[in-house]
Amino acid sequence: MTRAMQAYATEFQGKKVFITGGSRGIGAATAQRLLDGGATVVVTARTRHAQTPAGATFIEGDISTPTGAHAVATDALRLLGGLDILVNNAGAAAPKLQGLESITDTEWLDALMINFMSAVRVTNPLLPALRASGSGAIVNVSAGGLLPFYGFLAQYGAAKAALNSYTRSLAKELAPAGIRVNLVTPGSITTPGADEGRKLLTAGLGIAPEHLLGGIPLGRHGTAEELAETIAFLVSDRAAYITGHNQFISGGFGEIA
Ligand SMILES: NC(=O)c1ccc[n+]([C@@H]2O[C@H](COP(=O)([O-])OP(=O)(O)OC[C@H]3O[C@@H](n4cnc5c(N)ncnc54)[C@H](OP(=O)(O)O)[C@@H]3O)[C@@H](O)[C@H]2O)c1
Structure with a gap:
């Protein structure tokens, strides 16, 4: 085994x-990446x-x-017996093809609950354990930062904007x-x-799937593993001097286009 391979396999040992949202997609890929690095990992989802x-x-x-959020957080703590790394990744976007005015009060609130309040409610009971860790790290998974969203996802974009603001407040408070x-x-x-x-979007708008690649400078969708690699970096000691940062992994979308 080369030194690089050994470092990859042991970097998260003891963490x-x-x-x-670790049952599939970005959350599952991140869980696998940290397991590969030797971590002990608990994931949660509905299924x-x-x-x-x-x-x-x-x-x-x-x-x-x-x-629900309090129950899974306390259960995770009980199973792990402490906590070093928290990834608030669960989220959901339900496109409303009729635009902003068609989004009901309930839909705005539902978007806030899963994309924003879930992170607040999961994080709060875990803070004492993260403080005790000595090298605690949190990554929150956002979307679009503060970019304007199309009307069909405005409720999702607003909830993620709240998550961005909360994350930076948390970074400031927890830095000491x-x-x-x-x-x-x-x-x-x-x-x-x-x-x-x-699929819903392209069918509803009557556009070809390739149309969605139009605004992405690198011209392709990203992979969950590419996200997992960046999250692994941010929670590792290699990123020991990085906090309050918002890292885009977007093929240039939102940064140069
Ligand atoms: N993929 C993208 O293009 C993209 C772009 C921007 C941002 N994001 C963000 O990246 C994160 C991961 O998304 P993904 O693309 O990997 O989506 P995904 O494949 O739908 O995975 C989402 C995960 O969250 C869980 N989840 C959803 N609602 C939940 C709830 N109420 N309680 C507990 N767990 C719940 C899901 O499991 P269950 O449904 O079984 O509960 C699943 O494990 C999300 O925050 C999303 O907003 C993704």
Whole structure:
């Protein structure tokens, strides 16, 4: 084994990790990447999928409610016996093809609950354990940063904007405790959830799937593994001097186009 391979396989040894939405897509790829680096990983979602990493402990739960979020967070802590790394990855986008005015109050609130409040509610009960870790790290998975969203995803964009603001407040408050808090902003990534969303969108708008590649300078969708690699970097000691940062992984979308 080369030194680089050895470092890859041992970098997260002894680290206790909790990932929301770790049953598939970006969350599952991140769980697998940290498992490959030697971490102990607990993941949560409403349903276990074929993609859910076998090496992770799975907790079933719905984190869009206060009681659901609190239950999975305390369960994860009990199973891990401490916490070093938290990835608030769970999120969901439900396109409303009729535009902004058609988004109901309930839909605005639902978007906030799963894309924003779930992170607040999961993080709060875990903060004492992250403080005790000595090298705690959080990554929150956003979308689009503060970019304007098309009307069909405005509720999702607004909820993620709240997540961005919350993340930076958290980074500032937790810095003296040595806990680093960063954001990642995926562009268009191939995952089960996003693939379903893109199908709905292209069918509803009557456009070809290739049309969606138009605004991406690198001309392709990203992979969940590309996201996982960046998240792994941000929670690792290699990023020890990075906090409050928003890292786009978007093929240039939102940055140069
Ligand atoms: N893929 C992209 O192009 C893209 C772009 C920008 C941002 N993002 C963000 O990246 C993150 C991961 O997305 P993804 O593309 O990997 O989506 P995905 O394939 O749909 O995975 C989402 C994960 O979140 C879980 N989840 C959803 N609602 C939940 C709830 N109420 N309680 C507990 N778990 C829940 C899902 O499991 P269950 O459904 O079984 O609960 C699943 O494990 C999300 O925050 C998303 O907003 C993705």
